[in-house]
Amino acid sequence: MPDGHPKNETIIKITGLVNAFDGHMVHAGLNLEIKRGEILGVVGGSGAGKSVLLRSIVGLRKPQAGLVEINGRDQSILEAAEIKKARREWGVLFQDGALFSSLTVAQNIKVPLREHFNMSDGLMDDLAISKLTMAGLPPEAACKFPSELSGGMRKRAALARALALDPKILFLDEPTAGLDPISASNFDGLVRDLCKTLGITVFLVTHDLDTLVRVCDRVAVIGDKKILITAPLEEVVQFDHPWVQQYFSGPRARAVGIKAGED
Helix, strand or coil, X not given: CCCCCCCCCEEEEEEEEEEEECCEEEEEEEEEEEECCCEEEEEECCCCCHHHHHHHHCCCXXXXXXXXXXXXXXXXXXXXXXXXXXXXXXXXXXXXXXCCCCCCHHHHHHHHHHHHCCCCHHHHHHHHHHHHXXXXXXXXXXXXXXXXXXXXXXXXXXXXXXXXXXXXXXXXXXXXXXXXXXXXXXXXXXXHHHHHHHCCEEEEECCCHHHHHHHCCEEEEEECCEEEEEECHHHHCCCCCHHHHHHCCCHHHHHCCCCCCCC
């Protein structure tokens, strides 16, 4: 690994997580471990709490109970300065990209740089172009507004912003949602290449079976308000649970070469 840490080391550990909204329980004692340098795909039915889990990990939602540890540190007891420093180590790509519509792509990428560092405009310009290139966009995209970009380009621009601080962890919420198959495949390849090249750990919420096949090292399934199983895809598809079997046995699953319920 580029940072010298062993790959099988746990970088994120969630223990006994409880999330509820107006008495409706979403997570009831959820446990999950993410290994350093892996791409973990998180799947589950509608309303299972995939995005809620992501938001709980990155500190955008305070759970009713449970422990979230990143690099062995309980995130709930960090002081404000420690939280800010910790958040430099991860980037987040929300489901719709969440780019600021009134800012150009370059200005969007500079937002986290301005928040965390005191840099010259020239240095930030250079870094913005570097991150654009890393995300597979041409330099001329820097001066465009989000409304001037295609769906695939907006996703890449959002990824460039997520990479602005050279994160060690990437949180991706449905990154290929709404993309055509070619754009989705290209985006998956980009994520895989970044993970391998930079040693980034990826927490990837998705419903895209192609993404699970193409890029994920392991898959975590949320169901019954907990993690049902976390394992390589070939093990997950054999898991004896109604939702798992239904999800991995349909025509779409067969089309991407997944065979559930077979030894």
